[in-house]
Amino acid sequence: MTRIWLLITGVLAIIVFATSLLVVIPNTMIGQVRVPSQLAPYTGQQARGRAVYVAQGCVYCHSQQVRDPVYTSDKDRGWGPRATVPSDYVYDKPHQLGTMRTGPDLINIGVRQPSDQWHHTHLFNPRSLMPWSIMPAFPYLYDVRDSSSLKPGEVFYSVAGGKLPTGKVIVPTADADALVAYLKSLKRTYPVPTGNEPAARSIGGRSEQTMP
Amino acid sequence: MTATLSPHVVELTTSITDLENLDIRLRADASSRQVALRAISFSVIWLIIGSAFGLMASFKLHMPDWLVSSPVLTFGRIRSAHLNAMAYGWASSAMLGVSVWIIPRLVHTELRVPKAAEAGLYIWNIGMVLGIVGILAGYSDGLEWLEMPRYWADPFFVIGGGLVGLSLLSTIAMREVEHLYVSVWYILAAFIWFPIIFVIGNWPTFSGVESAAVNWFYAHNALGLWLTPVCLAAAYYFIPKILGRPIYSYQLSLLGFWTLGFFYSLNGMHHLIGGPLPTWMITTSIVASGLMIIPVMAVGVNQHMTLNKRFGALRYSPTLRFIVFGSVAYTLVSLQGVFMAFREVNRLTHFTHVTVAHAHLGLYSFVTMIMFGSIYYILPRLLGREWVSEKLISWHFWTVGIGQIVYLVPLTVAGMVQGVAMADPTSTWEQVVKAMMPGLIGRSVGGTLLTIGHCVFAYHVWLMFRGARSRQGLPPFHEVAPIITRRTKASFVSGGAA
Ligand code: HEM
Ligand code: HEM
Numbered sequence: 199m200t201r202i203w204l205l206i207t208g209v210l211a212i213i214v215f216a217t218s219l220l221v222v223i224p225n226t227m228i229g230q231v232r233v234p235s236q237l238a239p240y241t242g243q244q245a246r247g248r249a250v251y252v253a254q255g256c257v258y259c260h261s262q263q264v265r266d267p268v269y270t271s272d273k274d275r276g277w278g279p280r281a282t283v284p285s286d287y288v289y290d291k292p293h294q295l296g297t298m299r300t301g302p303d304l305i306n307i308g309v310r311q312p313s314d315q316w317h318h319t320h321l322f323n324p325r326s327l328m329p330w331s332i333m334p335a336f337p338y339l340y341d342v343r344d345s346s347s348l349k350p351g352e353v354f355y356s357v358a359g360g361k362l363p364t365g366k367v368i369v370p371t372a373d374a375d376a377l378v379a380y381l382k383s384l385k386r387t388y389p390v391p392t393g394n395e396p397a398a399r400s401i402g403g404r405s406e407q408t409m410p
Numbered sequence: 411m412t413a414t415l416s417p418h419v420v421e422l423t424t425s426i427t428d429l430e431n432l433d434i435r436l437r438a439d440a441s442s443r444q445v446a447l448r449a450i451s452f453s454v455i456w457l458i459i460g461s462a463f464g465l466m467a468s469f470k471l472h473m474p475d476w477l478v479s480s481p482v483l484t485f486g487r488i489r490s491a492h493l494n495a496m497a498y499g500w501a502s503s504a505m506l507g508v509s510v511w512i513i514p515r516l517v518h519t520e521l522r523v524p525k526a527a528e529a530g531l532y533i534w535n536i537g538m539v540l541g542i543v544g545i546l547a548g549y550s551d552g553l554e555w556l557e558m559p560r561y562w563a564d565p566f567f568v569i570g571g572g573l574v575g576l577s578l579l580s581t582i583a584m585r586e587v588e589h590l591y592v593s594v595w596y597i598l599a600a601f602i603w604f605p606i607i608f609v610i611g612n613w614p615t616f617s618g619v620e621s622a623a624v625n626w627f628y629a630h631n632a633l634g635l636w637l638t639p640v641c642l643a644a645a646y647y648f649i650p651k652i653l654g655r656p657i658y659s660y661q662l663s664l665l666g667f668w669t670l671g672f673f674y675s676l677n678g679m680h681h682l683i684g685g686p687l688p689t690w691m692i693t694t695s696i697v698a699s700g701l702m703i704i705p706v707m708a709v710g711v712n713q714h715m716t717l718n719k720r721f722g723a724l725r726y727s728p729t730l731r732f733i734v735f736g737s738v739a740y741t742l743v744s745l746q747g748v749f750m751a752f753r754e755v756n757r758l759t760h761f762t763h764v765t766v767a768h769a770h771l772g773l774y775s776f777v778t779m780i781m782f783g784s785i786y787y788i789l790p791r792l793l794g795r796e797w798v799s800e801k802l803i804s805w806h807f808w809t810v811g812i813g814q815i816v817y818l819v820p821l822t823v824a825g826m827v828q829g830v831a832m833a834d835p836t837s838t839w840e841q842v843v844k845a846m847m848p849g850l851i852g853r854s855v856g857g858t859l860l861t862i863g864h865c866v867f868a869y870h871v872w873l874m875f876r877g878a879r880s881r882q883g884l885p886p887f888h889e890v891a892p893i894i895t896r897r898t899k900a901s902f903v904s905g906g907a908a
Contacts, residue, residue, distance in 0.1 A: 199589070199590050199595060199664070200588050200589055200590060202582060202583065202590065205590070205595055205598060205599070206598070206602065208668065208671070209598070209599040209602050209603065209671065210602065212671040212675055213602075213603055213606055213607070213675060215672075215675070216627075216631075216675035216676050217606075217610060217627075219676065219694065220623060220627050220676065220678060220679065220691060220694070220695075221610060221623070221624055221627055224620060224623055224687075224688065224691060225616075225620060227688065252550060252552035253481075253487075253548035253549070253550060254481065254484055254486045254487070254548075255484065255485065255486015255487055255489060255550065256486060257486070257552070257554070258486050258489050258490070258554075259485075259486075261761060263684075263686055265684035265685070265757075266684060269684075269753065269757050270757050270833070271832070271834065271835045274835035275832075275835050281686070282686045283686050284618060284619040284686050284687070284688075286686065287617075287618035287619050287622075287686065289617075289618075290617060290618050290621070291616075291617035291618070291621060292551060292552040292553050292617075292621055292625075293553075293617070293618060293619065293621040293622040293625065294552065295622045295682065295685055295686075296761075297554065297681055297682075297760070297761065297765065298761055298762075298765070298766075299761035299762070299832065300471070300763075302839055323475070324474070325474070325475070328840070330840050330843055330844065331474070331843070332471060332472060332474045332843055332847075332850075333474060334470060334474045334475075334478055334484055334485045335474065335475055335478045336478070336484070337478055337479060338478075338479060338480060
């Protein structure tokens with residue numbers, strides 16, 4: 199090649215084409231996704247919990263998506279009754295779809311684990327519940343206190359598995375409470391909102407409607 | 411010199427080595443010296459920092475109660491600090507240095523506006539510091555590959571990269587050769603693409619699945635339109651340069667270049683296969699991934715044929731050894747990637763450590779090895795002295811060579827077992843976790859070897875900067891007679907060539 203302008207033009211044309219196809223066109227299409235009536239926006243506390251989730255980098259081990267049951271076992275693993283669709287994520291910014299499952303998928307964790315006690319002791323130290331877990335402990339989200347020092351009405355949890363000396367309990371920080379509120383809000387079990395799914399999403403040749 | 415060579419050798423030497431005459435090389439190197447040296451020293455610092463983060467992240471995955479008392483040290487933050495320190499700190503700083511050094515040589519003129527390039531390099535590295543501190547402090551943007559804070563770190567990369575690009579573009583515009591060599595195309599393209607994709611990736615208005623699409627549009631292009639082209643440019647420069655023979659086929663170079671840009675830019679959605687995106691987007695990326703066979707084979711065949719029957723040269727040129735390692739890894743990782751992009755394979759490998767192994771086959775065995783090779787060639791020429799110790803070079807090569815095998819093989823195997831276990835709904839999560847353990851531990855062992863290799867390399871670079879000289883004053887491995895190409899020793903000594 200001898201002409202620099204030809205080179206630059208070609209290089210720019212490539213990126214303009216790719217951006218149009220994968221960013222601009224989808225933007226106009228996905229932009230029209232209807233908000234499912236069963237999906238509530240995050241409350242202030244849940245949104246704060248989501249920020250805690252993002253800041254700790256939970257996404258590097260946990261995905262938030264159920265793939266098509268036709269060719270994956272995501273549904274059979276109990277991660278959700280159906281594949282997730284674009285409208286399930288309308289309130290998610292930034293998205294936390296994830297590309298790794300060092301831990302299980304979390305898009306329906308609010309259904310699987312509705313208990314505050316479970317979440318708090320698990321976050322404080324996952325091995326208090328499952329000795330084989332490799333999830334990091336998050337002790338900094340909790341105050342470890344003498345059970346005798348608790349004020350009336352204060353919410354506290356005891357931790358099983360010998361992860362705390364006897365007489366000690368954990369009191370969640372505001373961040374921990376928010377994080378658990380967010381986790382409990384993760385539920386995408388309502389039926390797929392019908393109507394204007396963008397261009398009949400169909401993976402593996404089956405359309406959304408054929409799925410249970 | 412030509413007078414003493416046989417006709418056979420004269421024919422061989424009509425290559426880029428001789429197109430660049432000595433005087434031009436000296437002028438070119440003098441003009442880029444300052445920026446390139448700075449860039450190399452910054453990159454090596456990031457390599458060490460990134461290794462510390464990587465090793466820590468690796469151990470944390472099988473020692474989950476280690477260093478958990480502070481949010482700064484939690485796995486999620488250390489891991490993204492690792493990715494960013496390596497991809498944007500180590501690899502990219504090294505690439506900035508290699509680019510400003512190669513371009514003037516290839517277009518036969520001095521680096522223009524070197525002050526802009528130097529300022530760009532500093533700005534880029536200031537952005538790095540802010541970005542890493544931001545991630546560790548909990549201000550990640552929450553998008554993979556785009557974690558560094560959007561408003562107070564990212565602008566530094568657009569401006570810094572843009573300034574270096576401006577200097578390169580001015581240099582190419584003032585060129586004193588007619589023909590633009592293939593490495594020039596790749597570098598110029600990468601410096602045009604990077605600021606554009608980085609701005610799109612960081613655009614703040616997207617949410618939901620759209621933000622996922624844009625995230626992976628960017629992240630894939632960071633690999634395919636930024637890291638890959640600059641490293642291919644380096645391979646295309648050094649292989650013919652060191653062998654003293656021209657590149658095998660101009661047509662293949664051309665084909666490889668344009669198809670790389672056109673297909674790679676459409677690959678991004680293969681990171682979201684099975685995800686909640688419109689199917690046509692994912693299918694587009696899968697098809698484009700399959701078509702990547704064309705540029706990959708074009709580059710692979712071209713570089714292999716250039717090297718054909720000259721493999722003996724690997725013994726005496728450390729640069730060539732690292733670069734050829736990297737080129738072979740490029741072919742391997744790309745073929746693996748094409749395979750992983752098919753739905754039937756992806757349903758098993760997606761979400762597993764196979765991906766992480768693939769990522770390191772790409773970013774380590776390809777990108778990092780090519781950058782090591784480049785630095786081995788460039789540094790002695792810019793500092794005017796030979797590498798201090800053959801032993802240190804050998805130690806570096808073998809620790810990272812073996813380290814990669816120990817890192818990649820168990821992780822890939824464990825990732826496959828993990829994938830198969832996950833696909834079987836009757837296996838419990840405990841079984842899935844246990845399946846990945848050998849791979850996680852293997853990675854820590856391999857990663858330790860790699861880190862040792864990096865420390866050896868950094869120490870050697872430091873000795874070079876400090877002005878240490880090799881005892882014999884000759885290039886490393888000079889005693890391994892370069893019989894293969896039958897050229898005189900003088901033309902191979904790294905100091906002797908320029
Ligand atoms: C000292 C050697 C290294 C060690 C021990 C190491 C370790 C790690 C670990 C533990 C992870 C996290 C994997 C996970 O989330 O499960 C990771 C991810 C990553 N590392 Fe490294 N690494 C090393 C070198 C490098 C180098 C030199 C580069 C780039 C130039 C690099 C680029 C990456 C990337 C891009 C990821 C993300 C992979 C993905 O998302 O799939 N690493 N590394
Ligand atoms: C033809 C070439 C290639 C194809 C088709 C390809 C394909 C893929 C696919 C399908 C994935 C997603 C895996 C998953 O999440 O399920 C992936 C991930 C990745 N690839 Fe490649 N690959 C190619 C070449 C490369 C090269 C040359 C590099 C390095 C420079 C590279 C670096 C990576 C990295 C770092 C990831 C992990 C991204 C992340 O999750 O953070 N790939 N690749």
